[in-house]
Structure formats: structure tokens, C-alpha cells
Amino acid sequence: MTAILVVNSGSSSLKYQLIETESERMLAKGLIERIGQERGVSTHATPEGEWSAEPSTPDHEAAFRAMIDAFEEHGPSGIGGLVSAVGHRVVHGGARFFEPTVVTPQVEKDIDELAEYAPLHNPANLAGIRAAQAAFPDVPHVAIFDTAFHQTMPPAAYTYAIDADVAEQYRIRRYGFHGTSHKYVSEKAAAFLGVPLEESRLIVLHLGNGASACAVDGGRSVETSMGFTPLQGLVMGTRSGDLDPAVVFQLARFGGLSLDELDNLLNKRSGMLGLAGSSDLRDVGRKADEGDERARVALDVYCHRIKHYVGAYLAVLGGADAVVFTAGVGENAPGIRAQSLSGLEGLGIAVDAARNRSGERGERRISPDGSPVAVLVIPTNEEVEIARQTAAVVSA
Structure with missing residues (x-):
């Protein structure tokens, strides 16, 4: 052995x-x-x-x-x-x-x-x-x-609209992260659906303390929410996610914050921690249930951002076979899953309340039978994916 x-x-x-x-x-x-x-x-x-x-x-x-x-x-x-x-x-x-x-x-x-x-x-x-x-x-x-899976993104997806010479000199572009997880989960999701990977269109939501969305077309990443760094995209435990860059200028010019202070603010003191006082979604959910208004708004912001990306990636892919939840929050927070997809029934996306709230674990469907777009929960296993890729390289 x-x-x-x-x-x-x-x-x-x-x-x-x-x-x-x-x-x-x-x-x-x-x-x-x-x-x-x-x-x-x-x-x-x-x-x-x-x-x-x-x-x-x-x-x-x-x-x-x-x-x-x-x-x-x-x-x-x-x-x-x-x-x-x-x-x-x-x-x-x-x-x-x-x-x-x-x-x-x-x-x-x-x-x-x-x-x-x-x-x-x-x-x-x-x-x-x-x-x-x-x-x-x-x-x-x-x-x-982590970035390798996203190297298949087209220039339209990874290019930022800044001075091209500056971008080339400093290698400024979207790189994307959580690639090992997105690759593993998209392959598992296609197999679960019985769809050939090369014919599948999937939106994968890796929701943990760090969080990212990925549009996967035929097993290839074509768009992802994290960017030049893991700071861009979805709201996370301590990271802000998407933010108007002018906010940084404002805080520097009128708030007197240094570059290091801004870095610390956006990476370590923002996200759910900044909005609700805790980076743990379980704590925030409990506070919201107890009537804490800041916690309720934080959850609304968190789920709204996810919905925003699901809609965008439906357009990028021209439709989808499934929306897939994974990682700690994605696998274990039925309330987040339901709220993030609420109101998307007109796009063929719906969550079955009983299936979503079930104590079942492992790979499972939480959408109603016959839904045009399946909603799945697929546990990620980045360690197994790393082991697979390692073994493949060594045996080649």
C-alpha cells in the first residue's frame, strides 16, 4: 500500500x-x-x-x-x-x-x-x-x-479595464481562488446529475469563512468571483468582497487610514465580522433570530451578494444544469441556501423546503423534482483532489 x-x-x-x-x-x-x-x-x-x-x-x-x-x-x-x-x-x-x-x-x-x-x-x-x-x-x-483551475477563463473575464500597459507591467488581472474545490465539486456534481462533464453547465458556490462563486462550463472555469486577490467577490467572514475602489481613496484622504490600515480593515475587519460583530455565520444567525437588526441586515447583504452572482453566471453560461453549494456554510446552512436563491423561481431555480432542512448529509438534491435547474449540496474534499492530482503527476 x-x-x-x-x-x-x-x-x-x-x-x-x-x-x-x-x-x-x-x-x-x-x-x-x-x-x-x-x-x-x-x-x-x-x-x-x-x-x-x-x-x-x-x-x-x-x-x-x-x-x-x-x-x-x-x-x-x-x-x-x-x-x-x-x-x-x-x-x-x-x-x-x-x-x-x-x-x-x-x-x-x-x-x-x-x-x-x-x-x-x-x-x-x-x-x-x-x-x-x-x-x-x-x-x-x-x-x-488554487489559481490553476481558473487559467481557462477567457480574456473578457480575467481582464480589468485599467491602463493595459500598467496591468501588464504589474500582472494585474483576475486570478481566482478555491480552484481545487471548484474542480472537485463540479466533477462530482456532473456525475451526480448523470451529465457528461464536458456537456455540463454549473454554478458552484464555495461558502466558508472565505467564499467564492464559479461558473463552470464543460468542466472549465469561465468566470469566478475572487479576483487579483481573494478579497473580491462574495461577502466573507472577515473580507468585504466587492467594493467601489473609491471607498479606499475616501478613507485614505479623509479618514487618514494608511495602506496597512486599509488592508487590515478590508481583509480582517470587514465582511460578517464588520457588519454583525462575528465572522461565524452560526453566531450571526442566532443573533438575527434574537432580533439583532445588524445581524439581520448582515445576512441580507450576504445572501443578496450570492444571488447577484448566481444571476450573473446564469447569463455567462446561457443557463445552467445546477447551482451547487459546498464548503462549511454551503453544506450546513439551509437558511443561507434558501434565502440566497429565494425569488429565482422564474429562472427555473427553486429550493424544496423539506429537502433543504433535512438532516441528510453527503451529496444530495434540495430542489423539487422536475426543476429546470437542479440545486445540489456536494461536500468538497480538497485534500482528495490534491492527492489525485499529485498521484497523476507522479505516475505520468
């Missing part, structure tokens, strides 16, 4: 999953937090149980050592001989990376250079790659880029 180790390395965390190559069965998964502090917090789970510890985690290499210790103590043991390749999530591939790529010194250099487009993500992703290479020096390491 061989397995792919999937790694998602953040600035202060390391998320991992060990996936058996042939069956795609999860053998173990874990999370190590507080990297950079004297003591971290780690969890390690297998089908047999879950364990926690507080290892020393001053850097990413120490976090990987803690991960290997967890495997040896709780299983599967002998991970050094079990792992055939390591797949790494990398947020930004710019216009350089269109597909999964074996990590070489040049690829590392490119990821480092692209950090200017994702300063919160790419440096941490690269730190994880280098630490993993030290821990697993004898197997291939493959970078899977």
Missing part, C-alpha cells in the same frame, strides 16, 4: 491528511497550530480515534517532526515507507502555473516571487514545502495551485 501525504501549510498552522493512493481512503489527518510559539497544539485522528498533544513548534520543521511523531505513536506507523509523494496546496500560481507541478528549485523560486500577490499565503506555503522536503527527502513533492 502507498499513500499521498497532503499538506496545507499556513503561517502558524500545518494541516495534513494521509490518503491511500488507490482507494482514496483517509488513513489519518491532523492539525498543528501555534507554529512559531514555544508550545503548539496538535490533533491527530485515524478511523480508530483522535489524540491531542502540545509539542514544541518553534518553526515548520519542528511541526513536521511533531506530525511524524504523531504518526509513529498513533498510526499509521512507518510513514517514511508509506508515503510515495507529498502534495502541497499553494494559494497563488499567478500566470506561471497552469497545472500541478513537481517542485524544483526553480519552482520554489517562482512561488517565492509570487508572494507579492499573496503575502499572507505563499511564504507559509513555501515554508511548508521546504520543511516537508527535509522530512521526506526521497519522494516527489508536487505543488497544487
